[in-house]
Amino acid sequence: MMDQWLFSGEVQERLQETHRRSLDAAKVMLEQGVTTNNVAEMFPALSVSEDGETIRIEPIIIETLAAERDSRRNRYAWEGGFFLIVLSAAIGVLWRTVQTEVRLRQRQRNFVTAVTHELKSPLASVRLSAETLQYRENDRETRERLIERLLNSLDRMDATVLNVLDTTQIDEGKLALEAQIVLLAPCIYEIVNSLEAAAESAGVKVKIDADDELTVYADQLALTVVLRNLIVNGIDAAAGAENATVTIEANKVDSKTVVEVSDNGRGFHPTEGEKLFEKFYRPGNEIRREGRGTGLGLYIARSLIVESGGELSAHSDGPGRGALFRATWPRILQDGHPPEVKT
Amino acid sequence: MSNRAKILVIEDEPELAAGIVENLAAEGYLAEVATDGQAGLNAARSGNHELLILDVMLPYKDGFAVCRELREEGNEVPVLFLTAKSDPEDRIRGLEDGADDYMSKPFHLEELLLRVAAILRRNRWYKRSTLDRPVIHFGENEMDFRTYRGRSADGIEHELTHKEALIFRLLAEREGQVVSRDEILDVVWGYEAFPSSRTIDNFILRLRRRFEETSSTSRYFHTVHGVGYLFKGDANDQ
Numbered sequence: 001m002m003d004q005w006l007f008s009g010e011v012q013e014r015l016q017e018t019h020r021r022s023l024d025a026a027k028v029m030l031e032q033g034v035t036t037n038n039v040a041e042m043f044p045a046l047s048v049s050e051d052g053e054t055i056r057i058e059p060i061i062i063e064t065l066a067a068e069r070d071s072r073r074n075r076y077a078w079e080g081g082f083f084l085i086v087l088s089a090a091i092g093v094l095w096r097t098v099q100t101e102v103r104l105r106q107r108q109r110n111f112v113t114a115v116t117h118e119l120k121s122p123l124a125s126v127r128l129s130a131e132t133l134q135y136r137e138n139d140r141e142t143r144e145r146l147i148e149r150l151l152n153s154l155d156r157m158d159a160t161v162l163n164v165l166d167t168t169q170i171d172e173g174k175l176a177l178e179a180q181i182v183l184l185a186p187c188i189y190e191i192v193n194s195l196e197a198a199a200e201s202a203g204v205k206v207k208i209d210a211d212d213e214l215t216v217y218a219d220q221l222a223l224t225v226v227l228r229n230l231i232v233n234g235i236d237a238a239a240g241a242e243n244a245t246v247t248i249e250a251n252k253v254d255s256k257t258v259v260e261v262s263d264n265g266r267g268f269h270p271t272e273g274e275k276l277f278e279k280f281y282r283p284g285n286e287i288r289r290e291g292r293g294t295g296l297g298l299y300i301a302r303s304l305i306v307e308s309g310g311e312l313s314a315h316s317d318g319p320g321r322g323a324l325f326r327a328t329w330p331r332i333l334q335d336g337h338p339p340e341v342k343t
Numbered sequence: 344m345s346n347r348a349k350i351l352v353i354e355d356e357p358e359l360a361a362g363i364v365e366n367l368a369a370e371g372y373l374a375e376v377a378t379d380g381q382a383g384l385n386a387a388r389s390g391n392h393e394l395l396i397l398d399v400m401l402p403y404k405d406g407f408a409v410c411r412e413l414r415e416e417g418n419e420v421p422v423l424f425l426t427a428k429s430d431p432e433d434r435i436r437g438l439e440d441g442a443d444d445y446m447s448k449p450f451h452l453e454e455l456l457l458r459v460a461a462i463l464r465r466n467r468w469y470k471r472s473t474l475d476r477p478v479i480h481f482g483e484n485e486m487d488f489r490t491y492r493g494r495s496a497d498g499i500e501h502e503l504t505h506k507e508a509l510i511f512r513l514l515a516e517r518e519g520q521v522v523s524r525d526e527i528l529d530v531v532w533g534y535e536a537f538p539s540s541r542t543i544d545n546f547i548l549r550l551r552r553r554f555e556e557t558s559s560t561s562r563y564f565h566t567v568h569g570v571g572y573l574f575k576g577d578a579n580d581q
């Protein structure tokens with residue numbers, strides 16, 4: 001095949017040889033008295049002069065052959081090129097599909113490991129508290145502390161199970177949110193109060209800056225879940241940082257209410273911001289945990305906000321440089337009309 | 344050595360860490376907590392602990408890495424892994440990274456306390472025994488039990504694992520006498536689920552590979568069939 005379309009020197013020579021033999025035969029025929037016209041008819045590839053003195057290979061034959069060769073070469077180049085492009089595109093698509101699948105599987109594995117850890121650690125704590133109650137003579141104060149520890153651990157397990165269930169509901173499109181006008185500040189204070197003990201034991205200060213009048217148009221429960229999620233994440237990320245602080249700031253911006261939850265803790269790589277909202281995504285690897293969690297909290301938070309017609313984004317200048325989560329909800333408009341919300 | 348063993352608990356679940364520490368304290372140990380891998384590693388480096396109780400899934404640095412780094416730095420503090428990961432591969436990985444024992448969550452309080460006591464007993468015995476004859480010479484070989492390092496006749500340096508050193512120490516301490524399998528299991532493995540006799544054979548095999556001059560004959564590490572093992576050095580102790 002290569003020989004054909006490249007017209008190797010050998011083939012060209014052979015062609016010319018063939019014509020040269022015709023040339024010799026034509027000469028012999030002319031010498032034997034065959035007319036010029038007859039010779040020309042018998043050998044269309046040769047050009048015979050009127051007087052029969054000059055016979056040569058018709059240049060057009062060589063040119064035609066060369067042209068045919070060129071056109072074939074072109075065609076092969078185009079078809080081959082096209083084929084290669086299609087092939088690489090197909091390989092590209094396949095590769096991406098496989099990669100996506102691999103990533104998803106990896107995340108699901110991470111998720112199972114994370115859920116296992118998120119359930120087994122508090123479970124171990126529950127068992128330990130219960131066995132300590134059974135195994136030792138405890139005074140009243142110790143007993144109460146153990147029972148409280150036991151209940152805290154059960155709460156953690158409950159929260160993990162709820163997260164998994166919420167995710168299933170989001171995936172099945174079963175979220176039934178009922179938006180209404182909600183006063184934001186009391187909601188924030190209530191959540192922060194409930195997290196006071198956790199923040200204190202993590203050595204994290206929580207600051208709130210929210211106007212009492214601020215409202216959002218959202219499902220009350222969804223709003224609480226989202227804010228709680230962001231604040232818990234903030235406390236978790238800030239823990240251990242110098243002067244660890246979580247700041248919650250709420251403001252009106254146009255027709256929206258914006259809540260920013262920022263911390264001066266762990267942070268993340270700036271390119272990681274979007275990934276945090278992907279299902280099962282957890283920073284770090286399978287066993288090096290960059291904080292608690294199943295990789296579902298932010299996925300749930302964003303799904304809930306988007307359902308309410310809002311937005312949720314994450315920013316950080318880099319690991320160790322804190323993070324800022326910005327949640328936006330529609331606010332009731334001044335003419336009293338609720339904003340348009342996707343239902 | 345104070346009688347109250349100092350134990351470092353590296354665990355990111357605060358409730359669990361608090362529960363373990365209180366129980367260790369109730370048993371008379373001095374217990375401290377670190378809540379992430381890096382803090383744990385730092386505390387372990389400077390802490391002169393007799394035992395680490397180490398979670399695997401930790402913030403900043405996982406438990407396997409903490410254990411590995413300590414071993415690389417020559418820190419041989421005993422490590423008990425306590426983790427939600429219970430696959431056999433994880434167990435093997437932990438033990439390969441130099442752990443002394445491995446328990447999965449949730450665990451039984453009494454079992455934890457028994458294992459802790461067994462590890463401490465074992466290591467106190469090793470330290471006591473090593474004080475007496477830290478370096479032994481046998482043939483052209485040398486073994487320093489303080490650093491876990493040995494040198495064979497061909498000049499090659501060997502770094503023994505904790506368990507190899509424990510078995511070797513037990514045999515060397517009773518040089519010339521047969522040490523039964525049961526005794527090895529009791530001293531070296533303590534409370535842990537007993538390994539098969541084959542496991543002990545493997546350890547002896549590893550010691551032979553390191554120190555015997557030829558693979559076919561055993562000059563130092565002898566098997567007394569049906570009974571146990573016997574170490575015969577040349578008694579040129581330092």
